[in-house]
Amino acid sequence: MAAPLEQRIRLPQLRLLVAIAETGSVQRAAEALHVTQPAATKMLRLLEAVVGDALVQRGSSGSFLTPLGEILVKRARLVLAELRNAEEELGLWHAGAAGHVTIGSLPVATPMLVPAALRQMELAAPLVSATVIEGSSDAMFRELKAGTLDLLVGRFYSGQDADLSTETLYESVFRLGVRAGHPLAGRTRLDWEEVLAYPWILPPGGVRTRPALDDMFKRARVRTPDVRVETASWLVMRSLMLSSDVICPMPVEVFLQDAKLGLARLLPFELDLKLPPVGVVWLTQHAPSPAARVFIEQLRAVSLRAV
Template structure:
């Protein structure tokens, strides 16, 4: 028997915000804090929603909430609708100010500290009216947001998906795992330091995602550098200060310190072995065009990456730089 729910007449935006928050947070208490409601008010909204849909949306667990199949379905729809409304808001702003607009960028951690500061500096100078929304996360966290329209693109390391996902990937640069040291470090007294010389210095290593961590460990194994005595930190600022102030050396994706490399206060230590390739670039939507602000952002990203390449700090993909953002639809590059 078909049930008429009249969702177009009965569902309200606060219902959609509620279910999206609960699915994301897996907790009534945390979701209430995120959307600025009291816990009793959010519980009441959820009861209203389940009554309208005549479906149980969540299983109540001793610790948190688990969405049912109906809850996940509604949350996916809610995410798309709310994203379209945000997009409408931004498009209305663009009509009011043709030189403005908004671009929403998902970024991986290395890109966030590496290529984005220079890119945003260029964007602000060339298009002061454009606003940027940044969301940092892992690829698997950002792809659903890209699919739902919550973000316009993802910038960072290009990992091959476990299964084909249809998102166009454009490699723009390489961000190899490298050894970094301060410009006046004694290691640079030798043009091509041998492994024995590298092993004289203690390491400071970033605490990063599992994927990047595995790539760092691979290079450490190739160089037979001992990580057990190293200092580790999740703080980019702390690592940067220790590199500038001491004779510590670090092993990391070199563009994590792109600003200091461009300024010349840090330098890349020549490796005695070839570094494995690590392609990076942008992941684009599969079913919609970028807004004008998105095209402006990509133009500034390409220009900044080109400068990094001209300075010899990273290899760039010339073909990708020359292609328009929607022109290249190819499988993801192989991971390092």
């Protein structure tokens, strides 16, 4: 029993057959492929022996394909086209324009930064796919060090962990946000007593901004707000903020879209918060993959417009 064609036909033979069909001459096909005519003729004879019949006939005006040759050349063109596509995709992968990246996202990055970078990446490298995992700082750092994540986007101090490489993206300012119809929304000046008269939503203890907020209250020598809900989920915060009179301390860039739509307002009240900048981290011992590097490039571009 003869072996399958895929084991007996060689790519140079398929290239030769396509070249003969395009040039109408074995000699010109040989020249196009940079081989001698005797070598091309031998290659053609071996291919004809594999398929069991003539593929090319010679006439007064040159060479042309037999009906069997026409059948095979059609498939040969498809095979060669697929290989060119594969070559392109492999090149894109090595250049970081294809592949997969698993992204960890902390609350500061989830509403705006990561989605914006993903949209940019879809345009710049449509062959790159991504998985985004949300969670608290502690949980996400565990996932990163376990190798589950390629990188993590959030708030970090550079050099805080020898196992991690950190790139700062931008400094983020916290403000107090409320729904557009909130009783304080139209004020031009506010003090602690007035903003503490309403319930707040704060992140839970596992989120790194919570200790900074607690320290801020202590430095200001004011009581802790009436906290009705603790959550790290921007979706929960946003829903409660837009449907009640709660006050949400959040990064300015997180509020921008709702503010532009007239749904939310930033209160004229400065927060003396000491927070690390927004950045991206990855394991030092594992350099970012090509796909991860593409995403980091988009993070840099988006960060220039973040605030």
